[in-house]
Amino acid sequence: MPPPAARDPLAPQWRVPLSDLNAPDVSATSGQESASGFRPETVAAVRLDTIGEAIGVVVPGAAGSTRVTGISLNSRAILPGDLYVALPGAVRHGADFVGQAVDAGAVAVLTDDAGARLLALSTDVPVPVLIADEPRSLVGTVAALIYRSQSGAPVLFGVTGTNGKTTTTYFINALLEALGQRTGLIGTIEILAGGAPIPSLLTTPESTDVHALLGLMRERGLDAASMEVSSHALSFHRVDGVLFDVAGFTNLTQDHLDLHGTMEEYFHTKAELFTPGRARAAVVTVDDDWGAELAASSTIPVTTLTVAPGTAAAAVAGADGADWRVLNPAARGLGTEFRLRHRDGTELRVHTGLPGGFNVANAALATVMVLAGGHDAAAVQAALDSADPFTVAVPGRMQLISTAPAAVVDFAHNPDALARALEAVRSPEPGSRVITVFGATGQRDQSKRPAMGAIAARLADIVIVSDDDPHDEDAAGIRRDVLAGARGANDAEDLDCTVLEVFPREAAIRKAVEMAGPQDTILVAGRGHEVWQEVKGVNLPLDDRVELRNALTAHGFTVLTDQRIES
Structure with a gap:
């Protein structure tokens, strides 16, 4: 775990326009319309006491009878009846926005000592103020209480690991839908709660939104939901107060060491999901x-x-004694068919x-997680046969744009994912190039x-080395750092690879297409479904799929x- 003072590098400040950087409480939602879209329509009030x-926080005076019907970390997303949580931000403290929150209808404030001191220096706050040492650590518990998100909620599947989280959640939902279930999704690409998709700006939204979404899913009668659970x-x-019915683990490779420092710390953070307070059962x-x-x-x-x-890797890991095993994978079209066998036969x-x-790994994990969620093997087999659920298109995940040349957009943005993607797209046709x-x-x-x-x-x-974000x-x-690795390997290992530097990114994509023949494969990696490129605090419109298709x-x-691809 990072020290309490660590700032979340994927916190909302990174995902909002430059003009909003002075607002530390801006969250993945913006404005009342977005806030209400995340929430159940009806919320029974909870007393502040x-x-x-x-x-374990003292409620001042007679304020205990105050009735709370929502919670937000974002003063701009406050609705009447909300508890506003004023947290320290990158530039300013959320306490600076209490007036704005109260004007929008906040009925109480939860903050830390620093926030309380700021409020004491300002004009009188006309609503109760609750003070806690680490209020962020309490937000999930409060949100779960207000939205009753764990009472009668959908069966909840959480997927963690370095690579494969997004595709596995889509696969889980596709299989559940083939089984006749109504499903929801909380993930990198989008959020689904039985209605129109809600664009997702973080791998996992803030805990206030997560619990509101689970309450909304319960209200809409959904049977199950899948969620990506990142180390962030x-x-x-962000997932405090959430109890998953089944947690799944894909893999662990180098990523996010800027946050965790070492692979051991990265692992220990992931491992927190596989504890009784966070999940009932696991598939690993x-x-x-x-x-x-x-x-x-x-x-x-x-x-x-x-x-x-x-x-050899499986033998070292002891995987040969696993409960479920993938056997006899064989190519079928662009994909793979295989058998999945349990130790009981x-x-x-x-x-x-x-x-x-x-994607064999993702499909196998999704299948076993659905089985672990209580579905019968015979029913799962019938769903696999009738619906082919694991052929569902996942935006920006090995997404095929053309076939001649084969042109693919993928989110691969770390060493292991890039290696897997490049290996996957290599054609057996003589003379074809990647x-x-x-x-x-x-x-x-x-x-x-x-x-x-x-x-x-x-x-x-x-x-072709270009820019990401x-x-x-x-x-x-x-x-320059990326090129050093490419040219160093090319020279030292006598690889005979052509290494180019082309920027901006859209020019690099055009160059790739210009160099390609019908028999070749183009892989545009790193950004996947993303439609904005952040440069010096400014979000520039850029969709790899659109640029590749146009080129x-x-x-x-x-x-x-x-x-789903809009030019």
Whole structure:
């Protein structure tokens, strides 16, 4: 866990226009319309003294009878009846916005000592103020109480790991829907609560929104929901107060070391999900040492899964003794069909239409998690046969834009994910080449930049290094780090790879298409579904899928139709 003073590097300040950077309480929602869209329509009021008792905070005077019907960390998203949580921000304290929150209808404030001192220096606050040492750590508990999110809530599946979280949640929902379930989703790409999609700006929203969404799903009668659970979500209390019915683990590879410092700390943060206060049961992929350690140390019932039985890595991790095993994977079109066998002899036939061995892993994990959630194997097999749920398109995850050349957009933004994506798109056709466009994110773990460059040089024929999201860092310096890895590997290992530097990113994508023939494969990696590129605090419109489609069309290639890609 990071020290209490650590600032969440993916906190909302990174995702709002430059003009909003002085507002530390801006969250993933903005304004009352967004706030109400996350919440159930009807919320029974909770007395303030009941809230105080639940979190061990003194409620002043006669304020205990104050009735609370919502909670927000964002003064702009306050609705009448809300408890406003005033937290320290990157530039200013949320207490500076109490007046704005009260004007919008806040009936009480929860803050820390610093916030209380700021309020004492200002004019009188006309609503009760509750003071706690670490109010952020209490928000999940309060939100769960207000929205009653754990009472009669949908069966909840949480997926963590470095890679594969998004696709696995989509696969879980697709299989559940094939089983006749009504599902919800909280993830990187979008949020679904039985209605129109709500764009998602964080892998996991703030805990206030998570509990409101679960309350909304309960109100709408949804049967189940899937959620991506990032290490940031665990570190910064975004899933506090949430109890998952089944938690799933994909893998652990280098990422987010700018936050966690070491792989051991990164692992321990992920492992928090697999404890009784956060999940009832778990499914853990044990094809590496991290998965094996997690399965052995978890304090909740664990079902183990191996996707690569018999390999050296699996043997080291002890995966050959796993409860479920993937057997006999075989190519079928762009995807793979395989068998999934339990140690008791139960066997399922599974297919995914998405390319790559990692999607076999995602499909297997989704299947076992649904089984762990209480569904019968025979019913699951019938759903797999009738609906082919694991061929669902996942935006920005191995998303096919054209077939000749094969042009793919993927979110791969760390060394392991990039290697898997490049291996997955390599065509067996003689003479075909892999052309990749990628970069690295600014103000994140710098050690992975040269590693990604070297991986690209080893696995692609043409490497075009460009920009990802530089944030406030110098874009040229980021490219220089990536190029050093690519050119170093190319020279030292005599790889005969063409390494280019092309920017801005849209120019790099055009260059890739210009160099491609119908038999080649283009992989544009790193940004996936994202439609904005942040440069020096300004969000610039940029969608890799749109740029790739437009470049292909301009060069006379035929592109696939996808209604979700808007030019």
